[in-house]
Amino acid sequence: MKIKWLLLCLIIYVTAFYFSLHVYSRQSVTITAEDAGRLLPVRMKYFRGVHSTKEIQQWVKEAHETGETISIAGMQHSQGGHTLYPNGTLLNMTGYSKILKFNPQEKKITVQSGVTWADIQEKINSYGLSVKVMQSQNIFTVGGSLSVNVHGRDIRYGSLIDSVDSFRLLTPDGKIINVSRKENSELFPFVIGGYGLFGVILDVTLELADDELYQHRSAEMDYRDYENYFKEKVKQDDSVKMHLARISVASETFLKEMYVTDYVLADQQNIKENYTELKEEQMIALPKFMLGVSRYSDWGKDLLWKTQKEYFIKNDGKYETRNNVMRSDSEFMEYENPNRTEVLQEYFVPVDQFAEYINDLRAVLEKEELNLLNITIRYVGHDEDAVLSYAKNDMFALVMLINQGRSEQDIQATEKVLQKLIDVTLDHDGSFYLPYYSYPSDKQLKRAYPRIEEFFEKKREFDPEERFKNLFYERYGQ
Known part of the structure; x- marks a missing residue:
């Protein structure tokens, strides 16, 4: 009887320890975080590395229930606190990095938003294809590049928005929607160049060019x-x-x-x-x-x-x-x-x-x-x-x-x-x-961006609880 009781206590202890360790590993607290500019060290509540759509959706739903704020980070080369918010949760998207679909004939590729441009280049180079628009460096994530609507050396294709076919967006209330120029099209020009304020870009389909x-x-x-x-x-x-x-x-x-x-x-x-x-x-x-x-x-x-x-x-x-x-x-x-x-x-x-x-x-x-x-x-x-x-x-x-x-x-x-x-x-x-x-x-x-108030009003309409926040939004949008 005593041995059974000891075994039961041991099982309970090991189970409790496992779940505590599991929760801690998923909710690792970090003292401070900062972007590449290193001028804005910010104390964050949680730093969460994510690897699956289900995992990201779970975090967003939990934040929706608890009232926590979320900031989204890739390589963190934006330098104005766009990936940071005090006492908030930082979603690190760099582990969410699979290439989901590649169609060389149609010159299209679908990737998760944590994929880097280098990852794409290594996938498509042997097929004689290239990215249409990206920065001059290939170290950045696709999601981060979309969030700032990058441009590069190419003089024929414009900015990144021109080569985006569609993307999936995880909204502030935890739903997943498709966004393109035909589906939920009103969000398309807000989310691209939207600095992570409308939700999590999960994956994106990009148009490719010939590798000339x-x-x-x-x-x-x-x-x-x-x-x-x-x-x-x-x-x-x-x-x-x-x-x-x-x-x-x-x-x-x-x-x-x-x-x-x-x-x-x-x-x-x-x-x-x-x-x-x-x-x-x-x-x-x-x-x-x-x-x-x-x-x-x-x-x-x-x-x-x-x-x-x-x-x-x-x-x-x-x-x-x-x-x-x-x-x-x-x-x-x-x-x-x-x-x-x-x-x-x-x-x-x-x-x-x-x-x-x-x-x-x-x-x-x-x-x-x-x-x-x-x-x-x-x-x-x-x-x-x-x-x-x-x-x-x-x-x-x-x-x-x-x-x-x-x-x-x-x-x-x-x-x-x-x-x-x-x-x-x-x-x-x-x-x-x-x-x-x-x-x-x-x-x-306001002089440089005459539609900035329209942008912030749309953000508050789409995310009325301001689930997604960063220091850029706090500085200019509130």
């Missing part, structure tokens, strides 16, 4: 010649499929000298088979070192600019497939410093205002203190499919990499300078990108 072979065409020029060069040599030439430019932030040629690389359609039949293997990043140590030097001296910025320019000009005539052009993993940009960080800002300006805009930017920056490391320029064609569209005209996108301190004083100093740059951008009928730190004022946001 390109030949690099590089040139250096004065910034005043860039607009005409782009209009005549790039936009009007159908053989140019992708484009990238940089403008100098070196002291000797500050915002005056440029170099460009065009990706021109090459002879597909005779050469392509020699270049189709997916490349891995080879040069990391040298660019990482040179970027590091440029953080701390004008001499370093001059050296980095000269080296970058020579490297790209030297690659004139190089052959490269579309998949490999969009394959950089940006490892050389990794930066660890306890007191400083690097943030991105991205400003859009109409093509026909480029030179005047650069003059006005320079006039501000020559008077202000801002550790500007790089400006990359891309083109985004007019595209207002998303409610929070950033391309109200044919635009040049200037992506700025900025090194700054992490203290409150440093943040305020950076904000002061960047709000001046934003005013210059808006005065030139431009806009700015929303995935980055919330330096823009409310007034500037």
